[in-house]
Amino acid sequence: MSNLRILGVDPGSRYTGWGLIDQEGSRLKWIASGRIEAYRAGELPARLKMLFQGLSDVAQSHQPAEAALEQVFVSVNAQSTLTLGQARGAAMVALTMADLPVAEYSASQVKSAVVGQGKASKTQVMSMVQIILNLQGKKLTEDEADALAVAICHANSRQFMDRPELRGMR
Amino acid sequence: MSNLRILGVDPGSRYTGWGLIDQEGSRLKWIASGRIEAYRAGELPARLKMLFQGLSDVAQSHQPAEAALEQVFVSVNAQSTLTLGQARGAAMVALTMADLPVAEYSASQVKSAVVGQGKASKTQVMSMVQIILNLQGKKLTEDEADALAVAICHANSRQFMDRPELRGMR
Numbered sequence: 001m002s003n004l005r006i007l008g009v010d011p012g013s014r015y016t017g018w019g020l021i022d023q024e025g026s027r028l029k030w031i032a033s034g035r036i037e038a039y040r041a042g043e044l045p046a047r048l049k050m051l052f053q054g055l056s057d058v059a060q061s062h063q064p065a066e067a068a069l070e071q072v073f074v075s076v077n078a079q080s081t082l083t084l085g086q087a088r089g090a091a092m093v094a095l096t097m098a099d100l101p102v103a104e105y106s107a108s109q110v111k112s113a114v115v116g117q118g119k120a121s122k123t124q125v126m127s128m129v130q131i132i133l134n135l136q137g138k139k140l141t142e143d144e145a146d147a148l149a150v151a152i153c154h155a156n157s158r159q160f161m162d163r164p165e166l167r168g169m170r
Numbered sequence: 171m172s173n174l175r176i177l178g179v180d181p182g183s184r185y186t187g188w189g190l191i192d193q194e195g196s197r198l199k200w201i202a203s204g205r206i207e208a209y210r211a212g213e214l215p216a217r218l219k220m221l222f223q224g225l226s227d228v229a230q231s232h233q234p235a236e237a238a239l240e241q242v243f244v245s246v247n248a249q250s251t252l253t254l255g256q257a258r259g260a261a262m263v264a265l266t267m268a269d270l271p272v273a274e275y276s277a278s279q280v281k282s283a284v285v286g287q288g289k290a291s292k293t294q295v296m297s298m299v300q301i302i303l304n305l306q307g308k309k310l311t312e313d314e315a316d317a318l319a320v321a322i323c324h325a326n327s328r329q330f331m332d333r334p335e336l337r338g339m340r
Contacts, residue, residue, distance in 0.1 A: 048259055049266035078244040078251050085255020086262065089218055093260045096219035 004158070005031065007064035007100065008151025009055065010143050011072075011091035013083050014039040016051050017143025020062050021133065023155040030133040032062060035143040044083070048090040055091055059098035067100040068154035070110055070146065105153050110146075113153035125149050174328070175201065177234035177270065178321025179225065180313050181242075181261035183253050184209040186221050187313025190232050191303065193325040200303040202232060205313040214253070218260040225261055229268035237270040238324035240280055240316065275323050280316075283323035295319050 003024050010017040019033035036054035038047035059067075072088055075081045095102050108118030114128045126145045130136050132152055140148070173194045180187040189203035206224035208217035229237075242258055245251045265272050278288030284298045296315045300306050302322055310318070 045262050045266045045272040048262050052263045052267065072252055074248040074252055076248075078246075078248065081248050081251045082242055082244055082255040082258075085252040086259035088252075089256035089259025090263045092215050092218050092256065093222045093263055096215045097222065102215040 004066065004155070005062065005064040006151045006154050007059065007062070007067045007095070008147040008149065008154065009067065009069050009091055009095070010146040010150060011051065011069065011084075011087045012038075012143070013044065013047055013051075013087040015141070015143045016054065016087065016091060017141065017145070017147035018055065018058050019144055019148030019151050020058070020064060021148065021151045021155065023158070028132060028152060028155055030135055030148070032058075033140065033144045033148055034058075035141050035147075038087075044086065048086060051087060051090045052094045055094035056098060059095065059100065064100060066103065066154065067095040067098075068103045068105060068150045069095075070150045071104050071106045073107060103154050103157075105150060105157070109157075110149050110153045113156045114149045174236065174325070175232065175234040176321045176324050177229065177232070177237045177265070178317040178319070178324065179237065179239050179261055179265070180316040180320060181221065181239065181254075181257045182208075182313070183214065183217055183221075183257040185311070185313045186224070186257065186261060187311065187315070187317035188225065188228050189314055189318030189321050190228070190234060191318065191321045191325065193328070198302060198322060198325055200305055200318070202228075203310065203314045203318055204228075205311050205317075208257075214256065218256060221257060221260045222264045225264035226268060229265065229270065234270060236273065236324065237265040237268075238273045238275060238320045239265075240320045241274050241276045243277060273324050273327075275320060275327070279327075280319050280323045283326045284319045 008019045016036040020031040022029040038050045041047045041050040111120040112118045115124045129145045178189045186206040190201040192199045208220045211217045211220040281290040282288045285294045299315045299318045
């Protein structure tokens with residue numbers, strides 16, 4: 001299997017985590033990660049612009065080959081769902097405008113891939129991301145860890161597929 | 171009051187209506203309108219890209235000064251709300267990346283501005299848009315008429331304000 005750079009994204013209208021890993025055969029290597037603090041931009045249109053520009057810059061700087069997004073938790077609160085949907089739409093446009101194929105995974109798929117079980121806690125996800133990517137001692141935000149977890153999930157699901165283009169891809 | 175070109179948008183993951191009007195004093199003039207048929211692009215990421223590119227092209231070609239969006243109807247169905255939110259996020263990014271201030275109006279504000287009452291039917295909105303913009307005989311899609319109605323609503327609310335920059339703007 002050839003090397004592949006994957007961009008994982010955990011979008012939100014306040015914080016958007018992003019994380020880049022290289023898949024080199026069965027090895028996963030951390031490249032960069034961070035979070036976009038869109039809440040600083042003020043009202044929603046300005047936030048979405050900041051999110052879009054931030055992710056576009058990340059894609060431009062690091063040239064990933066594929067992207068992966070966590071499927072959104074559909075909240076009981078319709079207004080929260082709408083807000084999160086808007087952030088997710090802005091993120092998706094940034095990724096597709098950078099010509100990246102976008103794969104989507106549910107939260108339980110991500111947790112299973114990283115921790116080995118679909119109901120893992122945030123702390124477990126954080127710890128396993130640090131172990132898998134050899135980042136012990138590096139301080140990660142939760143958003144960053146979640147984004148790296150989605151990237152790891154995508155790398156794993158590619159690895160176990162005969163036809164990667166047929167699964168998880170949209 | 172100076173002339174102003176307004177872009178109204180009615181976003182959706184299948185169809186996105188857009189409509190441009192010029193406000194010349196108290197007169198409103200139709201400039202262009204249409205709809206982006208994003209459902210043709212296939213899956214959601216490709217749809218959102220088409221929506222973003224389509225609105226970016228409209229903004230580039232017609233150089234509006236301000237934009238107005240209808241606030242989304244929050245559905246009982248959370249998945250529909252999420253999908254609509256994603257389309258709206260993509261639209262909002264296209265408008266803000268074109269450096270347009272984005273105002274938002276509820277459906278009842280739009281109907282009141284165009285028909286004179288907040289519970290008007292789609293047919294009433296369509297007819298009044300055609301009368302106000304002198305488009306009798308021109309065939310409009312519902313999405314196009316809704317987008318023009320939002321633009322008219324924005325023009326009206328600007329006209330009746332002492333400080334247009336303080337109301338409805340985000």
